[in-house]
Amino acid sequence: MTATGRQGETVHVTRKSRAFARRWLPLCSLVFLVALLTGCQLDTAQSTTVIAGTHNAEVWNSYRVIFWLAGLVFVVVMLLTLWISIRFRERPGVSAQQIHGNTKLEVLWTLIPVAIVVVMAVPTITSIQREAQGPPADAIKVIAIGHQWWFEFQYPDLKINTANELHIPVNKPIAFEIRSNDVIHSFWVPQLAGKIDMMPGHVNSIWFAGTVARPEPYLGQCAELCGLSHANMRFRVFVDTPEDFNSWAQKVKSATPAPSDSLARQGQEVFQRSACIGCHTIQGTTAAGIVGPNLTLLGQRTTIASGTIPNTADNLFRWINNSAAIKPGSLMPPMGQSAGGALSDDEIRAVSAYLLSLK
Numbered sequence: 001m002t003a004t005g006r007q008g009e010t011v012h013v014t015r016k017s018r019a020f021a022r023r024w025l026p027l028c029s030l031v032f033l034v035a036l037l038t039g040c041q042l043d044t045a046q047s048t049t050v051i052a053g054t055h056n057a058e059v060w061n062s063y064r065v066i067f068w069l070a071g072l073v074f075v076v077v078m079l080l081t082l083w084i085s086i087r088f089r090e091r092p093g094v095s096a097q098q099i100h101g102n103t104k105l106e107v108l109w110t111l112i113p114v115a116i117v118v119v120m121a122v123p124t125i126t127s128i129q130r131e132a133q134g135p136p137a138d139a140i141k142v143i144a145i146g147h148q149w150w151f152e153f154q155y156p157d158l159k160i161n162t163a164n165e166l167h168i169p170v171n172k173p174i175a176f177e178i179r180s181n182d183v184i185h186s187f188w189v190p191q192l193a194g195k196i197d198m199m200p201g202h203v204n205s206i207w208f209a210g211t212v213a214r215p216e217p218y219l220g221q222c223a224e225l226c227g228l229s230h231a232n233m234r235f236r237v238f239v240d241t242p243e244d245f246n247s248w249a250q251k252v253k254s255a256t257p258a259p260s261d262s263l264a265r266q267g268q269e270v271f272q273r274s275a276c277i278g279c280h281t282i283q284g285t286t287a288a289g290i291v292g293p294n295l296t297l298l299g300q301r302t303t304i305a306s307g308t309i310p311n312t313a314d315n316l317f318r319w320i321n322n323s324a325a326i327k328p329g330s331l332m333p334p335m336g337q338s339a340g341g342a343l344s345d346d347e348i349r350a351v352s353a354y355l356l357s358l359k
């Protein structure tokens, strides 16, 4: 091929690639942008980058160093790759260049990653050491127990046992003893702390203080596949002001259920003579079962069914009637006659009113 021929061919190839870029670049950019935005979420309820607890703050210290370093590595490597691909590419009259055995370069790109790993290791190791020191002596002890598929919370010093909705006072360290009653679960409140496995036959521990008090709860959930309703195993953490926490704890401890209206009274009577009391405890009554969640002050909780549906009369009716229709695999047998249980619709409505009256 002659020199002119090669030149003409080059011009032709350049034109073709420009046309190709003009045609596809906008579309590719759009696809990339859409893919990028699908990762965005305005609802940050389960974002670990919203820091509302001491444990998350500790993790965030290491995370942001690693994140920005990884970002820097990405950008530098991409730019270098691009520059090298263009600068040393094969062109008419110029063959592609390869570099072999450049000792200076080899040493340089070995030392840089080592330095990066050292920089990442420092905050990581110091965080691990601080966490390993354990909770301060004045921490409130809470035993968190995973069940298929709900969370039990015991405050042994305060003599409180509750389920699925945890209350803690702001800026007060809480020392958790993490256990499981059946299979492996995982305790995780993205904005506060975790994840930490809840294992049968083994006690794990974690401690943190909630640093931002607010009326809305922090969402928590099981983070270890634990069976059919794993996705329905959620809980809520209320970080209260010290006054709110004390009045909540006082209320739970001194709960003496006395239904005021006749429907709730009828519900209490149905509850007491049914299978309910074999599994559930309601403080101040003869119901003392420990298989299912403790229902003391259930009327105060915002949700039922392990944090999956709002605590309303209609939802309580649906739950008691046939819990497995809401939470597949639920270990609570269907209570409604329509689902093979012993209670009529009226009786379930009365029990719902009774449970809602427990405030």
Ligand SMILES: [Cu+2]
Residues within 6 Å of the ligand: 184, 185, 186, 222, 223, 224, 225, 226, 227, 230, 231, 233
């Ligand atoms: Cu799970």
